[in-house]
Amino acid sequence: MQLTSDRFKQQAQKALVDAQLQRALLNVEKGFIGKRQMAADALPEFEALRDNARDIKNHTLAHLDLYLEAYEKKVTEAGGIVHWAENAEDARRIVLDICRKAGTKTVNKGKSMITEEIDLNDYLAANGITPVETDLGEYIIQLRGEHPSHIIAPAVHLNKEQVEGDFRRVHTHLAEARDLSEPAALLSEAREVLRKQYFEAKVGITGANFLIAETGSSVIVTNEGNGDLTQTLADVHVVVASIEKMVPTLEDTAQILRLLARSATGQDMSCYTTYSTGPRREGDPDGPKEYHVVLLDNGRSSMLGTEYQEMLRCIRCGACMNHCPVYQSVGGHAYGSVYPGPMGAVLTPSLNGIEKTGQLPNASTFCGRCEAVCPMRIPLPKMMRHWREREFEKHLTPATARYGLKLWAFFAKRPKLYRLAVSFGIPALSALGGTKHRFRALPFAGGWTRHRDLPAPEGRTFQQQWQQREALKQNVDQKRAA
Amino acid sequence: MNQSNTPTSGVSVDSERRPRVALFVTCLVDLFRPSVGFAAVKLIEDAGCEVHVPAAQTCCGQPAYNSGDKADTREIAEQVIEAFEGFDFIVAPSGSCGAMLKKHYPELFAGDPAWEGRANAFSEKCHELVSFLTDVMMVRDTGAALSAEVTYHDSCSGLRELGIKEQPRKLLGAVDGLTLREMKDPDVCCGFGGTFCVKYPDISNSIVTKKTGNIDASKADMLLAGDLGCLMNMAGKLKRAGSSVEFRRVAEVLAGMTDTPPIAGSGK
Numbered sequence: 001m002q003l004t005s006d007r008f009k010q011q012a013q014k015a016l017v018d019a020q021l022q023r024a025l026l027n028v029e030k031g032f033i034g035k036r037q038m039a040a041d042a043l044p045e046f047e048a049l050r051d052n053a054r055d056i057k058n059h060t061l062a063h064l065d066l067y068l069e070a071y072e073k074k075v076t077e078a079g080g081i082v083h084w085a086e087n088a089e090d091a092r093r094i095v096l097d098i099c100r101k102a103g104t105k106t107v108n109k110g111k112s113m114i115t116e117e118i119d120l121n122d123y124l125a126a127n128g129i130t131p132v133e134t135d136l137g138e139y140i141i142q143l144r145g146e147h148p149s150h151i152i153a154p155a156v157h158l159n160k161e162q163v164e165g166d167f168r169r170v171h172t173h174l175a176e177a178r179d180l181s182e183p184a185a186l187l188s189e190a191r192e193v194l195r196k197q198y199f200e201a202k203v204g205i206t207g208a209n210f211l212i213a214e215t216g217s218s219v220i221v222t223n224e225g226n227g228d229l230t231q232t233l234a235d236v237h238v239v240v241a242s243i244e245k246m247v248p249t250l251e252d253t254a255q256i257l258r259l260l261a262r263s264a265t266g267q268d269m270s271c272y273t274t275y276s277t278g279p280r281r282e283g284d285p286d287g288p289k290e291y292h293v294v295l296l297d298n299g300r301s302s303m304l305g306t307e308y309q310e311m312l313r314c315i316r317c318g319a320c321m322n323h324c325p326v327y328q329s330v331g332g333h334a335y336g337s338v339y340p341g342p343m344g345a346v347l348t349p350s351l352n353g354i355e356k357t358g359q360l361p362n363a364s365t366f367c368g369r370c371e372a373v374c375p376m377r378i379p380l381p382k383m384m385r386h387w388r389e390r391e392f393e394k395h396l397t398p399a400t401a402r403y404g405l406k407l408w409a410f411f412a413k414r415p416k417l418y419r420l421a422v423s424f425g426i427p428a429l430s431a432l433g434g435t436k437h438r439f440r441a442l443p444f445a446g447g448w449t450r451h452r453d454l455p456a457p458e459g460r461t462f463q464q465q466w467q468q469r470e471a472l473k474q475n476v477d478q479k480r481a482a
Numbered sequence: 483m484n485q486s487n488t489p490t491s492g493v494s495v496d497s498e499r500r501p502r503v504a505l506f507v508t509c510l511v512d513l514f515r516p517s518v519g520f521a522a523v524k525l526i527e528d529a530g531c532e533v534h535v536p537a538a539q540t541c542c543g544q545p546a547y548n549s550g551d552k553a554d555t556r557e558i559a560e561q562v563i564e565a566f567e568g569f570d571f572i573v574a575p576s577g578s579c580g581a582m583l584k585k586h587y588p589e590l591f592a593g594d595p596a597w598e599g600r601a602n603a604f605s606e607k608c609h610e611l612v613s614f615l616t617d618v619m620m621v622r623d624t625g626a627a628l629s630a631e632v633t634y635h636d637s638c639s640g641l642r643e644l645g646i647k648e649q650p651r652k653l654l655g656a657v658d659g660l661t662l663r664e665m666k667d668p669d670v671c672c673g674f675g676g677t678f679c680v681k682y683p684d685i686s687n688s689i690v691t692k693k694t695g696n697i698d699a700s701k702a703d704m705l706l707a708g709d710l711g712c713l714m715n716m717a718g719k720l721k722r723a724g725s726s727v728e729f730r731r732v733a734e735v736l737a738g739m740t741d742t743p744p745i746a747g748s749g750k
Contacts, residue, residue, distance in 0.1 A: 013684050325671045329688040363682055365675025365689070366548060367638035382589075388550030397550065401681075405546060409554040412509075412540045413561065419537075426513050437747030438721055447680030451687035452718030455514060455746035462507050462516035466535050 001119065001147045003352055004336030008359040011334040024157050025331050028150070032322040035266025036373065049259050054377045056252045057313040061304065067213040067246045068295070074216025078278025080291035088118035091296045095120060095205065095238055098292055099129050102236045104202035110220060110227035111135035112207030113151050113316060114240050114296060116338050117351070120205070131205075132197050134226035136190050143170050149332030151339060152264050152318040157331050160186065194226070204234030204288070208241035209260065209315065211293070214249040217277040218293065221260060221270045228274050237276065237288035242296045244312040256315060259375035264317040299351045307386045311346050313376040320370035320380060326363055335360060342370035346383045354390050358397075361387035423464050430457040503531040504569035506562070506608075508579045509541040510710040511731075515745065518710065521737035522575040522611050528737075529619035531571070538565040542574075542582040548676055552590070559587050560597065563604045571618070572608045575733050577640020577708045578676075580610035585643050610640055611733055612708060616649040626738035627658035633702035634662060634732070635693070635716065636669040637709035650708060650732050657735060665700035667693075674715040690719045697727060706732040710745075717746040 004011065015021055040046045060067055072082040085091035099107055107124065109115065109131055121131045121142070133142040137155040141148060143166045148154030155163070164180045167189055180186055206227055208218040218239045220227045231237045247253050261267040280287030303309055321327040321341025332340035337348040337357065345360040361384035370380045391397055397405075411418040433439060433456020441449045448454050503526050511518045523533045543558035562583070566572045574580045588605045591597040615621040634654065640646040647669075654662055673679060673689025693716060697705055705727055707713050717729035728744040 009682065012682070016684050016688055325673065325689045325692075326682075326685055329685050363678075363685070365638070365671050365673060365678045365686075367671035367675070368642040369638070369671065372642050385548060385550070388548065389552055390550070392550030392552075401549065401677075405549050405551055405554070409546055409551065409558070412543070412546075413554070413557050415538045415540050415561070418540045422513055435747070436749060437743055437745075438718065440722070447683045448718070450683045451722075452690070452715065453722045453746060455714045455717055455721075457514045458516055458742065460516070462512040462519035463535070463537070465516055466519070467537075 001116070001338060003348075003356060005348060005352075005357040005360050006336070008334060008336055008363060011336055012330040012363070015330040015334045020159065020162070021157055021331055024159050025328055028153075028156060028322055028328055031153075031156075032265065032319075036263060036319060036322070037266075039262035039266040039268065043258070043262065046259075046262070049255060050375055050377055053256045053259055053315075053375060054313060056247060056255065057376060058310075060246055060248055060252075061244070061309060061312055064243065064246060064301075064304065067248055068243060071211055071213040071216055071246060072295075074213065075278065075291075075293055076216075078216050078291070079281070080216065080278045080293060082293045082295055085294050085296045085298075087298050088296075091118045091240060091294050091298070092120055092123045094294050095240065096124065096127055096129070098236060098238055098290075099124065099203050102202045102290075104129065104236075106130040106132060106197070106201045107203040107205055108198060108201040108230045108234060109133050109135075109138070110204070110206035110230040111138050111154070111222065112205070112240060113148070113338065114207050114242055115205065116148060117242075117298065118240070118296065120240070132194070132201065134194050134197070134224075134230050135222070136187060136224060136226075139190055139194065140166060143167075147333070147338070149340065150318060150321060151316050151341075151343075157333065198229050198233045201234055203236045203238060204230035204232075205238045205240060206231050208239050208245050208293075210247050210253045210256070211241055211245045211295075212247055212250060212253055212275075215275075215277055217250075217275045219253060219257075219276075220274050221257070221272070222274075223265075223267075223271045225272055228272055231274070231276060231288065232286050234288055236290040236292065237279070239276070239291075239293045240296065241293065242298065243300055244314075256375075260315055260317055263319040263373065263375040303350050308346065308350050308383055310378050311343070311350065311383060313378055314343055314347070315376060316343075317375060319373040319375065323369045323373050325365060325367060325369070342380045342384070343378075346378075346380055346387065349387050349390075354387055354394070355396065358387070358391045361385075361391075419461075419463060422461055426457045426461050427459060430459045433457070499532075501531045501570040503533050503571045503573050504566045505533055505535050506539060506542070506566065506572055506574040506579065506583065507535065508574055508576045508710070510714070511575055514714065515710055515731065517739060517742045518575050518731040518733055521731070521733040521739045522573070524737045524739065525611065525615060525621075525624060525733060526573060528624065529615055529621050531619070534569060536565040542579045544578065544582050545677060547582065547586060547590075556590060559590055559601070563587065563597075563600055567600060567604050567607075570607065571614065572604070573611050573614045574608070575611040575708075575731065576710065577610050577637045577644055577646055578711065580608060581639040581643035584608040610644055610646055610708065612653060612736070613644060613646050613649045615736075616652060621653070623656035624653055624736045624738075626736055627660075628735055628738070628740060629659040630704050630735075631661045631663050631702045632704040632706050632735070633665045633697060633700040634668060635665075635672060635697075635705060635707040635712060637707055637712045638671050640708050641669055646708065650706070653736050654706070654732070660735070663700045663702045665696040665702070667696055672712045672716050674709075674711045676711065679715060686715075687719075690715055694720045694723070694725075698725070702727070704728045704730060704735075704744075706730055706735060708732055713745050717744075721746045 279291040591601040679686040
């Protein structure tokens, strides 16, 4: 997708006045927050698991080269092929080559954010291969020509009436009398169409939630079973995954899995957790004849050893965006990037550079709720602040904000001068506030007073009053002494 | 372990004299709401401490820190540490400034041989006002009385960076005549976020609108919080909407100093 994060503010403003979107966004709060809390509360070891998960990923990232090599060896032993892709272009080309060799005109896709990151669908379509999304949410947004607005609930910005409209527009076989008013009816309609498609495509593409070095397995976690059909019915299974999906062992995977669904949807486990190790073996009743893994870097290795390394622990559960007051207000599309919300505000500048994405780490109140719910204990606000520091160093901060800050800092660093300035300014401002003790409008305070009144200062500053009180006390003491 | 950081041990200073507490007034309290400062002085003195107010203080540096201006932040932080490190405790009537002093100053100077040790020692002595009263001075009842139905907003930094949740509720529970009516989502951000609220006023407005809806629904006639920025944001929003809810810093109620007009006035 085209990166439009530099227009975040305008996009957010549009989102705020979009009544349909605002109604749909209420589902984020309703659907995720309470359920996650219940799931976490029901598991006494939840906090300990978070510590373990953090440590597992930290260890893996510290030895990522070794684990990647060990993983490749295991995949190869199991009869699969690992393709190393340095960037999005490499990955796209590798996938296209595999599709062409398989002689397919269409590919099925399981839900995958990484193929969004590399713009795979557009590329395949431009090269004569039709990609079909099989996850219901992804299928819906593909019909609409949109991108996911949430990393685990791609169509969360829509309501069911919109989906019904899309189905009637595209599924021309639908009888007018057919009732599609309930989500279950929409699901079965999508299922009917997609069932046929599973047998049309020779190639099935999935992402991976984990890559396991110990066994060379890839793991996907889904609720609809579409991922399993995608990867087992096709002749060729292509896994597209970025390098930080690596975990050392099956046991490590099991530990992190206990956090993933609980943090994401509040489920103990998702409906399907599927491990794939190589292609179909002799005697296997099903499975693909070929098994490929496209291992994508796309900027991640350059995050290693930097203050953004911890971001590579992310398991894409979406809890940070579910709990983010900014995301809840504007939805995912306003961010103008593949990954929205707090995790996107850290990751997108790492992948695309801070120059065009500087608004993302700024669009946060630093309320810290994202970090509080992150199963991998990623310090998201701290890392957003680091991006603000890079931005400030590179003089990318808007000039007015920069000069305003410098002027303020000039006084803040000179307490005597500061005292002098505020001892005149504040009582004057207080007097202007009158008996209402607040302002409806004030020069240079438009950002504040556009939506709210500005409370007026009480009167003289605390320091003015305190010094007077101390001086009086001293006088009294001196008189007493005399 | 440094005793001053162990709540159950009380104060670690020489028992012959009262603990010397330096009040970090915070810039917003200094400029907009001095009565919070005097409420803090009263509460700390009543708890048995001697209060000092170093003159060489302006701001904790958060506006610069959160805008990515690390150099200015460091200069301001050095100035604060120099002015305050000689006291037994440093107390701020704010969760976010308290967290800046306690959590972020050490981060700021990590790995700096000249300042790291000083910043860490300084951090050990820093406390947010209400948690200082309950966790260090073991105050259980401030002796205040107020006939009011209040609701309490957990400011984000105090809640998530300093773990302040039960402390204000405990002390409010001891206020004679006061009823606490919890609102929905008291721990969700009010949309203030420092400079965020003027950089993204429309998003901030959307967030504060949800918050003020919850305040209204609580049917409380007073909102209390531990941070002036959040209070000014919520008060400004509800007052423009014509609400009669009053807004005060929790310290004003705990100190029994509610004779001053509330934040943004009492009228609609």
